[in-house]
Amino acid sequence: MSGSILVVNSGSSSFKYQLIDILTERRLASGLVERIGEELGRVIHTVSGTGEQQDETSFETPIPDHTSGFALMLNAFGEHGPSLEGNAPVAVGHRVVHGGARFHQPTIVTPAVVRDIEDLAALAPLHNPGAVQGIEAARSAFPSVPHVAVFDTAFHQTLSPAAFSYAIDAGLAERFRIRRYGFHGTSHRFVSCAAAEFLGRPVEELNQIVLHLGNGASACAVAGGRSVETSMGMTPLEGLVMGTRSGDIDPAVLFHLHRKAGLGVDELDELLNRGSGLLGMSGRGDMRDVIAAAESGDGPSGLAFEVYLHRLKHYVGAYYAQLGRLDTIVFTAGVGENNALVRAGALEGLEGLGIRIDPQRNEARSRIARVISSDDSSVTVLVVPTNEELEIARQTLACTGRKGGLRADGRP
Amino acid sequence: MSGSILVVNSGSSSFKYQLIDILTERRLASGLVERIGEELGRVIHTVSGTGEQQDETSFETPIPDHTSGFALMLNAFGEHGPSLEGNAPVAVGHRVVHGGARFHQPTIVTPAVVRDIEDLAALAPLHNPGAVQGIEAARSAFPSVPHVAVFDTAFHQTLSPAAFSYAIDAGLAERFRIRRYGFHGTSHRFVSCAAAEFLGRPVEELNQIVLHLGNGASACAVAGGRSVETSMGMTPLEGLVMGTRSGDIDPAVLFHLHRKAGLGVDELDELLNRGSGLLGMSGRGDMRDVIAAAESGDGPSGLAFEVYLHRLKHYVGAYYAQLGRLDTIVFTAGVGENNALVRAGALEGLEGLGIRIDPQRNEARSRIARVISSDDSSVTVLVVPTNEELEIARQTLACTGRKGGLRADGRP
Ligand SMILES: Nc1ncnc2c1ncn2[C@@H]1O[C@H](COP(=O)(O)OP(=O)(O)O)[C@@H](O)[C@H]1O
Numbered sequence: 062m063s064g065s066i067l068v069v070n071s072g073s074s075s076f077k078y079q080l081i082d083i084l085t086e087r088r089l090a091s092g093l094v095e096r097i098g099e100e101l102g103r104v105i106h107t108v109s110g111t112g113e114q115q116d117e118t119s120f121e122t123p124i125p126d127h128t129s130g131f132a133l134m135l136n137a138f139g140e141h142g143p144s145l146e147g148n149a150p151v152a153v154g155h156r157v158v159h160g161g162a163r164f165h166q167p168t169i170v171t172p173a174v175v176r177d178i179e180d181l182a183a184l185a186p187l188h189n190p191g192a193v194q195g196i197e198a199a200r201s202a203f204p205s206v207p208h209v210a211v212f213d214t215a216f217h218q219t220l221s222p223a224a225f226s227y228a229i230d231a232g233l234a235e236r237f238r239i240r241r242y243g244f245h246g247t248s249h250r251f252v253s254c255a256a257a258e259f260l261g262r263p264v265e266e267l268n269q270i271v272l273h274l275g276n277g278a279s280a281c282a283v284a285g286g287r288s289v290e291t292s293m294g295m296t297p298l299e300g301l302v303m304g305t306r307s308g309d310i311d312p313a314v315l316f317h318l319h320r321k322a323g324l325g326v327d328e329l330d331e332l333l334n335r336g337s338g339l340l341g342m343s344g345r346g347d348m349r350d351v352i353a354a355a356e357s358g359d360g361p362s363g364l365a366f367e368v369y370l371h372r373l374k375h376y377v378g379a380y381y382a383q384l385g386r387l388d389t390i391v392f393t394a395g396v397g398e399n400n401a402l403v404r405a406g407a408l409e410g411l412e413g414l415g416i417r418i419d420p421q422r423n424e425a426r427s428r429i430a431r432v433i434s435s436d437d438s439s440v441t442v443l444v445v446p447t448n449e450e451l452e453i454a455r456q457t458l459a460c461t462g463r464k465g466g467l468r469a470d471g472r473p
Numbered sequence: 474m475s476g477s478i479l480v481v482n483s484g485s486s487s488f489k490y491q492l493i494d495i496l497t498e499r500r501l502a503s504g505l506v507e508r509i510g511e512e513l514g515r516v517i518h519t520v521s522g523t524g525e526q527q528d529e530t531s532f533e534t535p536i537p538d539h540t541s542g543f544a545l546m547l548n549a550f551g552e553h554g555p556s557l558e559g560n561a562p563v564a565v566g567h568r569v570v571h572g573g574a575r576f577h578q579p580t581i582v583t584p585a586v587v588r589d590i591e592d593l594a595a596l597a598p599l600h601n602p603g604a605v606q607g608i609e610a611a612r613s614a615f616p617s618v619p620h621v622a623v624f625d626t627a628f629h630q631t632l633s634p635a636a637f638s639y640a641i642d643a644g645l646a647e648r649f650r651i652r653r654y655g656f657h658g659t660s661h662r663f664v665s666c667a668a669a670e671f672l673g674r675p676v677e678e679l680n681q682i683v684l685h686l687g688n689g690a691s692a693c694a695v696a697g698g699r700s701v702e703t704s705m706g707m708t709p710l711e712g713l714v715m716g717t718r719s720g721d722i723d724p725a726v727l728f729h730l731h732r733k734a735g736l737g738v739d740e741l742d743e744l745l746n747r748g749s750g751l752l753g754m755s756g757r758g759d760m761r762d763v764i765a766a767a768e769s770g771d772g773p774s775g776l777a778f779e780v781y782l783h784r785l786k787h788y789v790g791a792y793y794a795q796l797g798r799l800d801t802i803v804f805t806a807g808v809g810e811n812n813a814l815v816r817a818g819a820l821e822g823l824e825g826l827g828i829r830i831d832p833q834r835n836e837a838r839s840r841i842a843r844v845i846s847s848d849d850s851s852v853t854v855l856v857v858p859t860n861e862e863l864e865i866a867r868q869t870l871a872c873t874g875r876k877g878g879l880r881a882d883g884r885p
């Protein structure tokens with residue numbers, strides 16, 4: 062079978078896209094349409110060449126809405142390639158952040174599904190409305206192929222009630238749908254399957270801890286290919302220290318800041334989601350800058366780095382206990398794939414738990430999956446690059462029921 | 474040396490007391506003065522007899538303030554014994570919940586210390602003002618002996634910045650003194666020392682996890698007698714599932730409840746501190762009732778029990794990782810000392826981490842320190858009854874510089 066999948070990740074004022082070839086799983090093109098609704102929008106369209114080579118064009122123009130954004134994207138394909146006739150998308154896959162407890166798997170978009178995603182905006186007010194705008198615009202642009210919604214939360218729908226319930230009033234929790242949903246599910250799924258494949262072992266046999274460390278960051282305990290615990294909660298705010306988010310914190314800190322600093326709920330929300338984490342502690346939200354500053358003696362950056370590692374180690378231990386037995390720890394995403402200091406620091410002192418990093422393997426730079434533990438480590442530590450767009454493409458194809466090509470079938 | 478220590482634990486409308494003999498460490502009497510400031514207050518005074526025997530008297534009378542409460546206490550000692558002449562207190566020890574970052578150890582009360590404790594009411598508005606009232610009334614009642622403040626937070630002042638810092642704005646954190654303080658320190662200290670003593674090993678050599686499971690509950694990682702991590706945070710709200718407190722929760726749940734359920738900050742505070750935990754999930758705040766209901770098929774109680782255990786296991790794993798090497802896990806307080814189901818459930822499936830409970834030992838009922846792990850468990854699991862009043866008495870005596878008797882000296 063030939064053809065492609067178009068993957069769309071849409072927010073309220075921008076969307077990203079990738080065109081992925083079904084047979085080769087190669088990315089043929091990618092792009093970003095941003096500042097939708099502002100005075101001047103921008104389109105960046107990148108055509109993949111051979112190897113690492115690629116060809117980027119960008120231009121600015123008013124983009125009143127998502128529909129006109131998709132028209133501009135089609136123009137860009139027409140002008141700069143690749144041709145959408147030669148590589149016709151057989152389906153469009155949409156990343157949707159919040160699938161609530163409603164969506165356990167990728168789902169063909171129908172008007173009822175759109176209504177459900179809109180309804181879940183109650184839980185993800187910053188994310189789901191943008192996804193709906195993207196879906197509707199994409200359906201007008203590609204009216205004759207199936208559209209599939211792929212949810213960040215779906216992979217974690219296998220959590221047990223003991224793992225997903227907060228210890229709060231049961232009536233309120235039910236009425237307002239308060240529970241742990243977890244996010245980054247597409248990445249956790251992709252990476253845990255890729256790790257199994259890399260090791261040449263069935264994912265069903267492996268107990269894994271996946272550490273997705275990007276701007277957002279989350280840990281996931283994966284038993285036999287199923288998510289059994291994850292660190293993000295009802296929203297992506299809970300858990301690890303992130304670029305600008307606090308992760309775990311005594312909720313009473315909010316009461317205290319309200320009473321003593323006079324901050325309202327919206328300001329507290331903004332503070333914890335956008336002014337905390339590495340940025341709040343050190344003034345720097347990018348891990349590279351934090352490390353560089355720490356190395357040149359900046360105290361707050363050094364502390365931010367230490368807190369980041371301390372929290373990571375906390376979750377590694379906690380999930381080891383939840384799993385009972387542990388085969389692999391897998392680092393992924395921007396920080397996890399690229400930073401040896403973070404990986405070494407997070408697992409330092411865990412030799413007694415059978416976890417031993419090999420410093421040379423850890424420091425070797427590479428863009429492919431690799432082992433970084435020593436041969437006498439009973440837990441195998443890996444770095445595995447994530448690829449959420451490819452995972453969405455695979456799941457989209459599988460969901461449309463087409464055979465061949467992208468390999469989402471037959472996995473748990 | 475002969476004599477006694479009077480231990481006082483004072484809230485804003487009640488106080489508890491114990492008179493403890495210095496040489497024997499026996500409790501001579503205990504009591505409760507409650508409903509201070511209400512129309513009708515109550516005094517309960519209990520005189521210890523031989524063995525388990527004790528003699529309780531109680532009466533109701535208006536108690537306008539703490540000072541009149543102490544006068545009534547003195548009357549009760551005069552009428553029902555033991556005589557405060559024969560067992561004269563050589564010092565009074567006061568439990569104080571919040572010592573902030575200011576108090577690292579028990580401290581002789583001076584007017585400056587009282588001002589500092591008052592000042593820390595910003596961090597513990599429900600607790601510190603009552604402690605100050607108790608201290609001032611007790612100083613009028615016992616003007617010629619030293620008074621010592623013993624802080625719940627002090628034991629955790631050894632936490633590293635990586636462990637006590639939240640990932641929030643550094644300026645706000647400093648200005649509003651936002652950090653992890655930890656509580657139950659007196660109990661964690663007592664129990665970790667008692668565990669070492671029971672095992673006949675120096676506390677300096679042991680890495681321990683202490684699980685204090687009462688109405689409030691907290692975990693503490695103790696390395697060589699020093700607290701290195703603990704689950705309660707800036708306030709006692711964070712961490713484990715408790716009788717009425719939520720423990721850990723995505724802070725964004727509060728934003729959601731504010732927006733969707735219209736709850737204000739004070740209501741959210743009330744909800745998380747008094748209407749959550751076991752009570753919120755199941756309608757029952759007492760673990761005995763939760764278990765009984767779960768056993769007779771009540772779904773919400775069963776879930777509350779599972780969430781309680783899941784959270785416990787999370788912290789056992791997390792603190793194992795922070796310690797790197799683990800010698801003992803110690804259960805204490807009401808639930809921890811008395812409930813074999815909780816102990817077994819919290820550590821179930823951790824054999825791969827070297828933790829193995831012996832079912833028979835675990836189920837044997839006893840009031841003294843005991844081992845409940847099997848002989849082939851590499852981590853020794855203990856039950857050790859806590860005694861916060863005795864620890865306060867020991868620290869009070871040590872702080873006054875007197876020699877002999879209660880054994881607080883020479884410990885870390
Ligand atoms: N060599 C590196 N060392 C540390 N951090 C890095 C390195 N390379 C990339 N990063 C970090 O990765 C993060 C982005 O990761 P990514 O997975 O792209 O994030 P997301 O998808 O969550 O936006 C940035 O904070 C960036 O600083």
Ligand SMILES: Nc1ncnc2c1ncn2[C@@H]1O[C@H](COP(=O)(O)OP(=O)(O)O)[C@@H](O)[C@H]1O
Pocket residue numbers: 686687688689690716758759760761762806807808811812
């Ligand atoms: N056998 C038991 N099984 C379960 N819980 C018990 C048992 N005995 C006492 N408890 C619980 O212990 C808790 C009180 O513990 P305690 O240490 O006295 O609390 P605190 O000092 O925090 O008020 C209560 O919730 C009570 O139900």
